Amino acid sequence: MHESAAQIFINAFLANNFVLAMFLGLCPFIGVSGKLETAAPMGAATTFVMLVASLCAYGLNLLLTSFNLEFLRLIAYIVIIASAVQLVEMVLKKYSPGLFRALGIYLPLITTNCAVLGVALFQTAREYDFVQSVTFAVGAGAGFTLALVLMASVRERLQLSDVPSVAQGTALSLMLAGILSLAFMGFAGLGG
Amino acid sequence: MSTATNLSSTDRWDEFMEGVWRQNPLFVMVLGLCPALAVTVSAVNALSMGLATTFVLTCSCLLVSLLRKMIPKEVRIATYIVIIATFVTVVDYVIQAVSLALYDALGAFIQLIVVNCIILGRAEAHASKNPPLPAMLNALGMSAGFTLGLFALGAVREILGAGTLFGISLFGPHFQPWVVMVLPPGGFFVLGLWLLVFAAIARRKQDKLAEAAGHA
Amino acid sequence: MSQATDALTVSTPTVGMIRTLGLVAALCGLIIVSAYQGTYDAVQENKRIAVERAVFKVIPVATSIVEYLAPGSGAPQKVGTGGTAPAGSIKFYAGYDKDGHLAGIAAEGAAKGYADTVRILFAWDPAQATITGFGVVSSRETPGIGDKIVVDKDFLANFPLAAPLSDDRMVLAHEIRTVKHGTKTQPWEIDAIAGATITSRAVGKAINEAAQALVPRLVPHLDALKEKS
Numbered sequence: 001m002h003e004s005a006a007q008i009f010i011n012a013f014l015a016n017n018f019v020l021a022m023f024l025g026l027c028p029f030i031g032v033s034g035k036l037e038t039a040a041p042m043g044a045a046t047t048f049v050m051l052v053a054s055l056c057a058y059g060l061n062l063l064l065t066s067f068n069l070e071f072l073r074l075i076a077y078i079v080i081i082a083s084a085v086q087l088v089e090m091v092l093k094k095y096s097p098g099l100f101r102a103l104g105i106y107l108p109l110i111t112t113n114c115a116v117l118g119v120a121l122f123q124t125a126r127e128y129d130f131v132q133s134v135t136f137a138v139g140a141g142a143g144f145t146l147a148l149v150l151m152a153s154v155r156e157r158l159q160l161s162d163v164p165s166v167a168q169g170t171a172l173s174l175m176l177a178g179i180l181s182l183a184f185m186g187f188a189g190l191g192g
Numbered sequence: 193m194s195t196a197t198n199l200s201s202t203d204r205w206d207e208f209m210e211g212v213w214r215q216n217p218l219f220v221m222v223l224g225l226c227p228a229l230a231v232t233v234s235a236v237n238a239l240s241m242g243l244a245t246t247f248v249l250t251c252s253c254l255l256v257s258l259l260r261k262m263i264p265k266e267v268r269i270a271t272y273i274v275i276i277a278t279f280v281t282v283v284d285y286v287i288q289a290v291s292l293a294l295y296d297a298l299g300a301f302i303q304l305i306v307v308n309c310i311i312l313g314r315a316e317a318h319a320s321k322n323p324p325l326p327a328m329l330n331a332l333g334m335s336a337g338f339t340l341g342l343f344a345l346g347a348v349r350e351i352l353g354a355g356t357l358f359g360i361s362l363f364g365p366h367f368q369p370w371v372v373m374v375l376p377p378g379g380f381f382v383l384g385l386w387l388l389v390f391a392a393i394a395r396r397k398q399d400k401l402a403e404a405a406g407h408a
Numbered sequence: 409m410s411q412a413t414d415a416l417t418v419s420t421p422t423v424g425m426i427r428t429l430g431l432v433a434a435l436c437g438l439i440i441v442s443a444y445q446g447t448y449d450a451v452q453e454n455k456r457i458a459v460e461r462a463v464f465k466v467i468p469v470a471t472s473i474v475e476y477l478a479p480g481s482g483a484p485q486k487v488g489t490g491g492t493a494p495a496g497s498i499k500f501y502a503g504y505d506k507d508g509h510l511a512g513i514a515a516e517g518a519a520k521g522y523a524d525t526v527r528i529l530f531a532w533d534p535a536q537a538t539i540t541g542f543g544v545v546s547s548r549e550t551p552g553i554g555d556k557i558v559v560d561k562d563f564l565a566n567f568p569l570a571a572p573l574s575d576d577r578m579v580l581a582h583e584i585r586t587v588k589h590g591t592k593t594q595p596w597e598i599d600a601i602a603g604a605t606i607t608s609r610a611v612g613k614a615i616n617e618a619a620q621a622l623v624p625r626l627v628p629h630l631d632a633l634k635e636k637s
Contacts, residue, residue: 007520016524021376023230027309030225071444074284074303075277075436082273111273114226114307121300126525166395170222171387178380185375188522259432264425271432278436282443289450292458296546354551371552 005135012139014187018115019147025115030173039152047141049110050119052084054137057120077120085111211333217310218341219390224310227301229379235358237297238346242339248279249311250331253319257327260320272315280306348382349373463501465543466531467512470503478625498622508636517618521610524548530615534630538568554607563601570595586612
């Protein structure tokens, strides 16, 4: 089966949204979706790291497969993602200190974001070629950003409403995520 | 946290119960959400995931604790990640060898145990500072708490969403399953409800304490 | 991640860091390799059993299976007999009955369903030129709706599907396709399950794509496959 780039993008972006349908990257989703102004840069940074990780994973997979070392895949991916995050951090620090300060604490956190490793693992499992992998990474990142921004907007509104005190905090966020997830189920079958 | 090498049995019990109840990783610290929601569509999946995580967490913490004096600060995170990834790879192959059906059901989430924040968190916060025995007890407690949490989610979702528990039908053939519970939104709803229940219990306890203080 | 702590503590010499990392990596490598070697046989055995179970389900009379690769041109090659098949070869399983006669050919197909990719294994009967049935390899379709494809009696009654080759033997004479519930008129059409149209359509699409690619490659070489060798 050959999936076109547009199909892959729509799938990763909406129909199989990484956060709301695949449950990947929930920690930052619950953690940093409180304010819109932090949600958007976090999404952008994650998308960027996903893209870098996807490229690295693609090359690495070619290398490992040619040496029949598939059993080292996981350990190699996680090390390369950790290094990619460090690299992105250093490059940003040197060439764009403003952006580096804005993203500051979020960058190291991305290493343990399962959405990033998820991109690398899924593109390998689905045997995507180069263009497909890149589209998949961008789609997944865009989907992650969309979920984060939607959630942040809703939570900003909620600050003004009267919520029972027992339900405040994570419980309420999860309920909201459930409703968002229900809405996203409507996109299922879109990329057919 | 106790650093003494000669622990009394109550200390050991405390070390263990810390993770099961007071600092339950799922319900109190709200960590490790991704596997908790993704694989808990049935009680069996939830328990298997819990056991896999237990193995990785305990072995990683043991090894980190054994090597704790050797690992330089600068490269500690990298070392922990490599150690964790090793045990995840081991679990990955063991599950494939035991049951392919289970492997397919858990899917990519076995490999994603690597990025479960509970494990890196425990390695960094506890195992790197404590001798092997307490480090392992703490890890076992945390894993037990996590497994318990997964089971609580998986059982509720399976009962509501499929009318079964461990694959055994509970309500007979006329039960109309509440399918949304085994779909993604159900995961969010059930975890949210559990958190509400725990918040309500905590609130009641607080009120009682306040009342008792008021009387005194 | 450690820039902040570097300044405060005495830094470890580079040699020490490399030594520790090397030691840990060696230790981890050892653990991984022994786990891989230790479980290799069991994993392969499990995979073989899973494939056999799936193939026997779609070709009920088969008692043994031979795995083949069908290259773009030329005769199919047995898997595992040395020699590499050219890239783009399609894997299929030939099922033989207890007397060693070809009972059917099974191959995998995949198409996008409602929630995710639906992967199926379908059986093709060379004697009748029909698709006799299919089984699901993996799917994340909605429980109770999309997963009805393997239990719904009306849907399973669609099979066998007529799948003869066109006159030039390059493609199937009729594209296998899923039609709306209750509008099936031809023996190569699949009547969709009402309410699970997208999943039904995925089944049709997966069979069609895989059969269009595989069947024309097999027909010229059927004689070589007829008896179990």
